[in-house]
Amino acid sequence: MLINLAIPQAHDAVVTVAPRAPLEIHSYPTVPPKQDQVLIHVLYTSSSPLELHQADGGLLVDHPYRMGSSYAGVVVQVGPPSSPSPHSLSVGDKVFGFAFRTPEEKCHQTYITTDWYCVSKLPEGMKMEEAVSVSCNLITAFHALTADLKLDLPWPVKEGQEVRDGDAPILVWGAGGSVGNYALQVLKHWGYRNVVAVAKAKHHDFLKELGAKVCFDYSQSDVVEKILEYVGTGKTPRIPYILDCIGSQEGTLRPITKIAERGTKVAIMLPVIVTHASQEVAPTYEMDVSKVLPEEWKEGVELKGTRTHFYMDNEFFKYHLQPEIVPTVLKQGLIKPNKLKIVEGKTLRDRAEKALALLRNQAVSGEKLVWRIADE
Ligand SMILES: NC(=O)c1ccc[n+]([C@@H]2O[C@H](COP(=O)([O-])OP(=O)(O)OC[C@H]3O[C@@H](n4cnc5c(N)ncnc54)[C@H](OP(=O)(O)O)[C@@H]3O)[C@@H](O)[C@H]2O)c1
Incomplete structure (x- = not known):
């Protein structure tokens, strides 16, 4: 796999601009990680019905709105750690997770900036395509x-x-x-x-x-x-x-x-x-x-x-679910990822629209829709 460690000043994101309007690709500044944060180059995501509720129903959305909450990718920059550091994340780590709170951590974009506790390390032998089906649900x-x-x-x-x-x-x-x-x-x-x-x-x-x-x-x-x-x-x-x-x-x-x-x-x-x-x-x-x-x-x-x-209202879950529990139960084979349906498309926008159409047409049965974010 090619890992792109050169960090661009700006990057692409999938955006809903109005209920039932075609999705658009907008460019946003890449945000350097602050203390105990990481910057991640996103390679894969998955679609969930929430994206349909947001794109077609405008549910709890202020337009224009960046989409997505499941990611898998590579850490490209680590913010200054507090002392002692709460995490062991390094540049080059393959990671995945559920991040949804701010525009810069929404996952249908090629770079996200998020906190260490929204990051799981990818277990040895697991593909990113499988991992993006896991965290959110x-x-x-x-x-x-x-x-x-x-x-x-x-x-x-x-x-x-x-x-x-x-x-x-x-x-x-x-x-x-x-x-x-x-x-x-x-x-x-x-x-x-x-x-x-x-x-x-x-x-x-x-x-x-x-x-x-x-x-x-x-x-x-x-x-x-x-x-x-x-x-x-x-x-x-x-x-x-x-x-x-x-x-x-x-x-x-x-x-x-x-x-x-x-x-x-x-x-x-x-x-x-x-x-x-x-x-x-x-x-x-x-x-x-x-x-x-x-x-x-x-x-x-x-x-x-x-x-x-609101899962982070539970302090134990906030700091242990993504960094520890999710990767452990996957590594030990106790939890298996969903069956996958890979959504192909020439561009980022094509893939996002195709996934949305499958959800709209209620064509999803026992499979998670998975697609590439970064083209390279
Ligand atoms: N608020 C939250 O915190 C939260 C979090 C996660 C998800 N959600 C919501 O929960 C819903 C499900 O999410 P998901 O990701 O699990 O969706 P999903 O995998 O895309 O759901 C597809 C499945 O729905 C099943 N289904 C549809 N109608 C059904 C019915 N009447 N009875 C039983 N099963 C039915 C189908 O089962 P069969 O294949 O058996 O037909 C199909 O496999 C979405 O609306 C999502 O937005 C909410």
């Missing part, structure tokens, strides 16, 4: 399971450790997607044994390998009845934990309202998609879960909207 799984469902994920995991509620049913709806794949693997590694996964039947064998005890197909009209039959009538709530990995008003929330009961904690990926984007139709979203199907929920159901952008 693996961190989403950690955040949603702990902050929203209040499950314990102690670190490091000790041999023979027992977690509270290790045998309680945990429903993961949308397990076939990227967030769902990581949620199953995290639950399995941390010792949750009764994970009920919902996804198309074609994924079921794979999802059992990732940690599902049993799988149901959401395209079957009696999926809710089948799930309730499986969990039986022993305890209430019958399913104490539900993770909605999709957050679609009609596709996921409506059936989940028929399952959740008093005491069930439900974590829902935000935004709730009220109308999906299409070529003809602008999407609509809701960020307040209490406003979605308010008449349908049983009293006493605890609804939480998941927002991974």
Whole structure:
């Protein structure tokens, strides 16, 4: 692989300039790293539905807005370290991560400047293409399971450790997607044994390998009845934990309202998609879960909207997830990257637009969209 260590004064970024307008490439100054920061030459990224929500729906965006939050690349400059240095990053290190807080660390651009704790070192033998499928949604799984469902994920995991509620049913709806794949693997590694996964039947064998005890197909009209039959009538709530990995008003929330009961904690990926984007139709979203199907929920159901952008509120996760936990679980083979779909295109803009079109056309099923950022 060719590594470009010459640092340009300015570099290209993919930008949304207005809802549903074609993406543009704008040039921005390259920002030298301050104390405990690094400058990274970005080689690969992945696309997630958030980019569609931003590009077509203008969700939480001030235009013009730089896109992207998953990167893999090479460290080209290291800022002055505080003493003692909190990190061991050096020029030439291959790295990857989830960075989203400032325009200069958004990842659909060829150079990003970010803090050391938003950086993971690439494990030996892992490709950058695989790594860009991981950080954002693996961190989403950690955040949603702990902050929203209040499950314990102690670190490091000790041999023979027992977690509270290790045998309680945990429903993961949308397990076939990227967030769902990581949620199953995290639950399995941390010792949750009764994970009920919902996804198309074609994924079921794979999802059992990732940690599902049993799988149901959401395209079957009696999926809710089948799930309730499986969990039986022993305890209430019958399913104490539900993770909605999709957050679609009609596709996921409506059936989940028929399952959740008093005491069930439900974590829902935000935004709730009220109308999906299409070529003809602008999407609509809701960020307040209490406003979605308010008449349908049983009293006493605890609804939480998941927002991974707040994962750093947990100080331990802020400083340990990306530098330590994510690369360790990958290196040890405990968490496997998503299956990939490489999006080809002649230019940066072509690749970004192609990935967006696949998301808009709902053509993504059990694969992460991965593409090159730097042309060289
Ligand atoms: N707020 C946050 O912190 C946060 C963080 C991460 C993601 N999200 C959001 O969460 C959503 C999912 O993200 P992702 O990256 O996992 O997306 P993804 O991998 O692109 O999702 C695609 C998957 O969605 C599944 N799906 C679609 N409709 C479904 C339904 N009705 N029931 C079950 N599964 C369904 C499909 O499963 P099949 O293949 O089985 O059909 C497909 O594999 C996005 O809207 C994203 O923006 C939010």
